[in-house]
Amino acid sequence: VHSPVESSEGPVLTVYSLHPPKSCSSLSVLQHQRIHGIRPRRGDAKAPAQEKSVFGGKAVRLIRLHPLDPFQLETIRPIMELHDWILDVRWMSGDPHPFLCIALAHNSALLLDTETETTLFRQSCSEGCLLYSALVLAHKSWSDTVIVGGTVFNQLVIWKPGDVAESLESKSPVVRRLLGHSGVIFDISYSQNEGVLASASDDRSVRIWQIGNLGGNGGQCGNQNPVCLHVLYGHQARVFSVRLLNSKVFSAGEDGTCLMWDNGQVIQTLKGHRAGGVRALAISSESCEKAIWVASGGADGGVRLWKLGVKQDQVEDNEENLKDLKFPIVICTLDSEESTWSNCRFLVCTDKGGVYEYTNKKWELVWQGPPEFQSYCLMEVASVKIKESLVHVCAVGNICGSVQVFPVANPKGGICLVAGNGKIHSLIWQKGSADGGAWLLASGSDGLVYRWWVEVTKRELQVVEMTSFELPMCTKRWLTAAIRVHLIEDAAWVCGDRRGSLLLYQECQNATMLSGEEQTLLVKSTMENLANKVKIQELTPVSALFGVHGKQGVTSVFEHSGLFYSTGRDGCVRIFHSKMSESQEYILEVLRVQRACKGMEWLEKILILETKVGQEVKPLAAENKESTEINQLCLKNTDKQNVQEARFAIVGFHGSHFVVWDPVRQERLLSVLCGGGHRSWSLWTDEKGHWTENGALAFIKQGAVLTSERTLKEANGKIGWSLKEGIHGRGIGCVHRLGRIMSQRNACWEIVVTGGEDTSVTILALNPKNGEMKVLGVLTDHISSVRALTAVAKQDVGRTALSALVVSAGGRAQIQCYRLLIGCGEWGETSCQVIQVAAHRLDEQWERKRNRHKMVKMDPETRYMSMAVLEQTPDSLILALACSDGAVRLFSVSEVKHHIELLWESFHHQRCVLSVATCCLQDTQCNRHQLLFSAATDGQIAVWDFTSSSLSNQNPSTPIFTIPAHQSGINSLDIYPVCLIDFHHVTVASGGDDGQLTVSQIKIQIVDNSDPQNRLLINLVNQSCIPLAHAAPLTSLKLLNKNQIVSASCDQRVCLWRIGSAGIHHQRAVCSHVADAAALAVWEEEYDQKSGSSAEVVFGDGEESGNKNAGEVCTEKSDTEGAEEGYVLICGCGLQLIHVLV
């Protein structure tokens, strides 16, 4: 059994096995304290279970790990609480008693007998300052113990708690001081074998000290004058952790990277966490495998695992000969049956017009073009399958319109084709749907794309000319990408051009549904046409998205299970599809834009990412017995056009690197220093169009063909797993529950969206039963922190799918709107398709100004603080936004028109508006009255009246009512309306920065009055408050029903309150490990309908906007006196799902 990885989030400890990498067991260990360290007790290796001490805050606890399959955790003693913060804990060896040596934050140490839970010794250092980190070197006795402390004054101090100096008030003297860091020290590590101490600091460096012997028998304190061997600067931000393993140094920090150092040099970079950095690092080696395991824990809550192999000498060294060829200009790799890098073949075209192949470690001339192929030529290779073997066909184009096409194996059997009489701008091959041929597209100088069907036999070619495409008029009028696709029943081409346009060409009518013999038929008929000299009209695009990829052009188009993916040099991947317009024509429609990382503008293509182990939740039985059933389901899905987006990697240039980038994990899968764009390259992967962590790049640089080292799964380089996915690297600012989806087998997922300071919106699926969490999607369109989210969700009858219109808003006055389609398969596997609906920024005018770098922008930098749906019509949403510039604004969002429009604004508050909430009242004539509540930093709640009719024309300039509720800012508002016989009773709950919870009961009478200012009669009936409901700012609250409130605060308590006739009563409180709580989502447990228990009643967030605006539902809801069981999802620095029984 291999050693497991343990990780902790808050007080919860989780153990993962490495073979295979997966989560095994979780246990809450430290109650309300966050775990900071886990220390195994070394000793009897044969013992069936390993004891470990787990510490955090002022608490330490012993647990036992049972090395069963799967691993199991068990606590063996109650929590031991100490008087000071614990920085390090070590087991004393050689003693039968379980003694722990503990270093505390005020530079003191103690010896704890865990059996009797008594402190045997306690000793302070004469340097009594605060430590940021400490390292305990424990041996056989207390007098052997040595402490290394990282002080608040940037020093390392070494002292022995066994040495007591009478002259220092019986404290222990400092034996050594290591000076050099210019920031506080976050972590310390020591390697016994090397006699080296490492320290990681706020100053972004790691220092390596030649310290000599520390600890051990007699408690040595190292060399008299320890030398600083290295100062390692490699991190872009602070360094939080350092570990030593033999001569290697591992460091990890705020920049999210883990670096491996040897001899002062970075030799490996591991990156795989979202913003916020790496907080925890663990290293282990397995001597039998000569591999190093690295596990890192991120501020995003993710746990990554890497296995680093030992690099061997170059297995094949063909690079030298590769460089022999002079002046290569184009390179292509040839696909082969056994696709391995070592037998990969290259074809290179030189500027002398020669085509060379690299085989058997030398270059051989395949074809030498005539003089007109010199200095400018293009080359593309297609691999055509004929009867189980691959034939490579090469096309070479030149500056005067000629295209030479020949089989690589028989260059003399080639044909010269003519594509206009000028420069050939591009050549594109597209494989046929059946074996034996391929299409060749050549983009000429006249804006025409010449096309041929190339029929391939083993050594011969037969070419048939096809109708040309005419490109839209523009400068740089040539084709850059094309694929042949089947739309509903027509063959078509999806193309991209140099102008950045995406184009759809429909194949001529008689050329539809081609396969095999039909193609030959077409070939013949076209030949006849040619013979008859019938002038064929060029094809024009049936649909064009002009210039969507910007002026730098489209670089590739790809099709995967019904969706199209295009890349461009604008740094974007566009995911699009074709649909039937009302006039029964095909049109292209962009669903989503995915940006690569900052600075990565030149994208070349995408590669589909394989689903990794552990991501699919299919039980094994499914694969055997019921695979047919699954297939049928899949078919049904495609029938419904229920296509889903694949996980993909982006291939492109980032600075001077060629990069394969994973946009979800924000991680480089491959990085080759090639000098940047403007060069011919060819990426070899295990499987064409896919990325399988096994790839290499061949490229041309400085007049030579070069290859990168391949990344390999096994011996060479690294392999990574994600044990737990990260959520948001920094604080989560808002959350919204969309609903629950269920599989046919009752696997169920709660779908929530979260937005955070890391400027991203994450779509999550939570399993409330076992706490499992999956990231369904990450939306990265915001340029500043995301502070508000709202959604209108619809579910299908079987609840296997969910469709939601989600709106996010935040800093830089930005609103983004998405349609999410989320589905659940039979086994609980989830899919998520994101469609970008619209976006809006208040300062769009400013962004368009050309000379803005010379001007000073006078407008305020508005942030959106909160958002609520005011009204919902079939084709639009009306949103209310709280704005930091002192305004309340209304926007309309039209999904059909893809448009967001500002409708109304009021600067009534004149202060930062922090929160908004809405409700809808209905009068006896069924007129609907939309009420908007807005609250600002002065503690006042304004009530605005918007009736449906007045939204378009006459809008209020002043609120109809104001409720004073708090002495400072109101962070959270929630409304619960109840319709009584002749008036409405509205409960307004508010939570403030003052920690106060206020409940204001207002009575609203609707009077028949045409004067908009006096339509509603409002009275504040009753106001009750708990002045210090929380010890810290109350940041979020929800009304569960008319008399129950859940509140959350930075004091890390989640409280449940009951509103009674005599005021508010504290019902319960739960300690949460989520610091800086900012948002809540609350929902009631839904009982299984099949088991016949209670009906579905949803309280809280999920269908808030839907239900409350519907008005009529309110009366029903008022009957529910209180939920019995529910969930609270609390978000802040991390998130936690709390199950609440009332």
Next chain:
Amino acid sequence: MGRSSKDKRDIYYRLAKEEGWRARSAFKLLQMDQEFNLFTGVNRAVDLCAAPGSWSQVLSRKLRGREEKGDAEVKIVAVDLQAMAPLPGVTQIQGDITKISTAEEIIRHFEGQPADLVVCDGAPDVTGLHDVDEYIQAQLLLAALNITTHVLKRGGTFVAKIFRGKDVTLLYSQLKIFFSGVTCAKPRSSRNSSIEAFVVCQNYQPPEGYIPNMSNPLLDHSYDVDFNQLEGPNRVIVPFLACGDLSAYDSDRTYPLQLDDSKEYQYTPPTQLPIQPPYQQACHLRRNNLLSKEDAPSASNNNPDSEKTTPGWTS
């Protein structure tokens, strides 16, 4: 972004520059004074963790201004580990607030008299881990409280920054042992979104027989055993008070650069340049592309001119 963007994001940052304060935090002390009349009758004041010196500036302007009117002699002492630019009328001590020698030096400056007011706006180097940061801030406050017990007169006032986090109630209970009036104050110039607040501790009344002791740090309290204080309603709480006039600028609001029509916006440079940050060297290396990087395989293996720079692996 440009240099004016910070002016726009933070109105008090801009006002501080325009009014010549070294940091925006000056307004926080001014607004607390509005509510608590902190400076009434104060002749000897101590500013702990003073750098860059904005609170000392406030003390100086407020107390010295009164001195000119003929009141008693005013003495202000500013203590910090690092040196700061001199301020007229403020005596600076470069020292550690956990050392008895620092307390003695303060008393020496006051000619043996105890202080009337001790203020502390210090914040530690944050780690980003909330529980650790809250703990370290609490230790800083307790260190400030410890030295305060050496220098403050009975009945005197102590003002210090706190983070309102998970264990803030433990701090309150500790402060209540020494002061009869403890209030959590939030000046309007401190942002709503920040967990920062201030404890205004009035009427210093140390417990009977309490002997100030600097040789051991003052440790923070722990929750009682049955965790009633942790999740139950019996937490020690202190009143909360928002300080400052509502008509004052709103620190959460984003203002346009042109605040009123009469005065044209003009960029004001900061009163004081920031102190040397710990990451200065790292930033220098980064700017000059000198940070150590993993050598790209292609560069080391394919460039014939360069030797292999990647050291070999040893197993």
